[in-house]
Amino acid sequence: MFYFLVRRLAVMVPTLFVISALIFIIIQLPPGDYLSTLVSELEAQGENVDQEKLDFLRQQYGLDRPVLDQYALWLKGMLQGDFGYSFEHNQPVVQVVGDQVLLSVIIAFATILFTWVVAFPIGVYSATHQYSAADHTLTFIGFLGLATPNFLLALILMYLANVYFGTSIGGLMDPKYLDQPWTWGKLVSILEHLWVPVIVIGTSGTATLIRRLRANLLDELQKPYVVTARAKGLSETRLLLKYPMRVALNPFIADIGNLLPALLSSAAIVSVVLSLPTTGPLLLKALQSQDMYLAGFLLMVLSLLTVIGMFLSDIALAALDPRIRLTGGRLR
Numbered sequence: 001m002f003y004f005l006v007r008r009l010a011v012m013v014p015t016l017f018v019i020s021a022l023i024f025i026i027i028q029l030p031p032g033d034y035l036s037t038l039v040s041e042l043e044a045q046g047e048n049v050d051q052e053k054l055d056f057l058r059q060q061y062g063l064d065r066p067v068l069d070q071y072a073l074w075l076k077g078m079l080q081g082d083f084g085y086s087f088e089h090n091q092p093v094v095q096v097v098g099d100q101v102l103l104s105v106i107i108a109f110a111t112i113l114f115t116w117v118v119a120f121p122i123g124v125y126s127a128t129h130q131y132s133a134a135d136h137t138l139t140f141i142g143f144l145g146l147a148t149p150n151f152l153l154a155l156i157l158m159y160l161a162n163v164y165f166g167t168s169i170g171g172l173m174d175p176k177y178l179d180q181p182w183t184w185g186k187l188v189s190i191l192e193h194l195w196v197p198v199i200v201i202g203t204s205g206t207a208t209l210i211r212r213l214r215a216n217l218l219d220e221l222q223k224p225y226v227v228t229a230r231a232k233g234l235s236e237t238r239l240l241l242k243y244p245m246r247v248a249l250n251p252f253i254a255d256i257g258n259l260l261p262a263l264l265s266s267a268a269i270v271s272v273v274l275s276l277p278t279t280g281p282l283l284l285k286a287l288q289s290q291d292m293y294l295a296g297f298l299l300m301v302l303s304l305l306t307v308i309g310m311f312l313s314d315i316a317l318a319a320l321d322p323r324i325r326l327t328g329g330r331l332r
Contacts (some may be wrong), residue, residue, distance in 0.1 A: 004318075005315070008311055008314065009311075012307050012308075012311065015307055016300075016303065016304065016307060019300070019303045019307075020075060020078075020296075020300060020303075021071065023296055023299045023300060023303070024067075024070075024071045024074060024292075024296060025067075027287075027290075027292045027295055027296055027299075028067055028070075028292070030290060032290065033058075033063050033290055033292065034063075034087040034088065034289060034290045034291055034292065035054060035057055035058060035063065035087070036290075037289055037290050039054065061085065061087065074293065074296065078297075078300070083293065083297045084292075084293025084294070084296070084297065085293055086286075086291055086293060086294040087289075087291050087293075088285075088286070088289050088291045088294070089291075089294070093293050093294050093297045096282075096294060097279070097282070097294075097297065097298075099277070100277050100278055100279050100282060101279055101301060103172055103190075103276075103277055103278055104278040104279045104280070106190070106194070107172075107194065107197055107198065107201070107276070107278060110194055110198045111197075111198050111201045111202040111205070112259060114198050114199070114202045114206070115202045115205045115206045115209055116209070118202075118206050119205075119206045119209035119210045119213065120209075120213065122138050122142075122210050123209065123210045123211075123212075123213030123214045123217065124213065124217065124240070124245070125138070126138050126139065126210065126214045127213070127214045127217035127218050127221065128217075128221075128236075128240070130218060138210070139211075141207075142206075142207040142210050142211060143207070144207075145203045145204060145206060145207035146204055146207045146208065148203065148204075150200050150201065150203070150204065150269065150270050151269055151270065151273045153199075153200050153203060154196070154197075154200045154270050154273045154274050155273065157196045157199060157200060158196065158273075158274065161195075161196050171193065171274070171275050171276065171277070172190055172193050172194070172197070172274075172276050172277060172278075173186060173189040173190050173193055174189045177189050178277075196274065197270060197271075197274055197276055200270050200274070201270055209252065212251060212252070213248060213252070216247075216248035216251060217244055217245070217248045219248075220243070220244035220247050220248050221244055223244075225243065226239065226243060226244055229243060246320055249320060250317060250320065253313050253316045253317050253320060254313050254317060255313070256309045256310075256312055256313035256316065259309065268280030268281055268283070268284050279298050279301070282294070282298065283295060283298040283299070286298065
């Protein structure tokens with residue numbers, strides 16, 4: 001196990017290096033750069049552009065250098081804790097991002113917790129009570145959750161939260177706490193607003209998880225080892241938790257690597273509707289304006305979460321399922 005962890009940690013470093021190169025290449029693929037986009041917008045508004053100032057800015061930010069030189073400078077800066085400069089916001093990337101990464105992670109973890117706490121009991125109950133009235137009802141609710149657009153559910157919950165709970169519409173905290181240091185009051189305000197985006201973002205994921213767990217568990221409950229264990233007199237609860245449940249959880253543990261970045265990136269539309277200060281809308285705007293250093297930093301954060309998530313899922317799978325071996329060689 002120890003050597004497996006060392007090998008995986010050693011592989012993570014070159015993996016992130018390759019990912020950083022791919023990110024930088026993809027960001028550079030569209031023609032022009034942020035200054036070209038800015039010039040086009042100014043010309044469309046009928047304003048004149050000072051070419052000398054434009055050349056000075058290109059030279060100052062290194063945009064006149066070859067792509068490899070720009071990538072080397074960006075990579076060197078990241079290794080030293082300097083993530084570049086945001087052209088659009090006219091600030092260092094770290095200052096632009098601020099609390100948005102932290103708030104995005106809080107929403108992501110709360111959504112994962114909500115999804116798993118709701119989905120697992122329902123999925124297990126549906127599998128163990130197949131074709132019952134409760135199973136059909138829960139299946140209908142699950143399909144309804146999959147079919148309802150997130151932005152529509154967001155608008156409905158915003159209205160209900162404001163009318164029945166007095167929660168301010170939009171945002172993740174009361175306006176008075178915006179751009180303020182962290183205090184107990186700010187944390188309480190975030191928790192008061194958190195339930196709306198968590199329910200909206202987690203609804204479709206919960207419905208999907210219920211269906212997958214039900215299908216996996218039904219498949220395991222029909223296998224011979226379950227029949228044998230039941231014939232030996234093992235109680236249904238212990239039988240369910242000790243054998244089929246552990247095997248049915250394998251796909252969900254394997255999905256940990258994709259879960260966090262998916263929640264952080266796929267909630268962009270919901271974040272726009274709810275005016276959430278998260279990384280989704282910020283990344284979308286940075287890509288549209290070709291703000292390369294800001295977009296590169298956010299994409300690297302998503303990539304880092306993916307790599308860490310895959311590492312954790314491998315460890316959890318090995319602990320959950322003894323059939324998964326972490327060493328090579330033949331069984332003796």
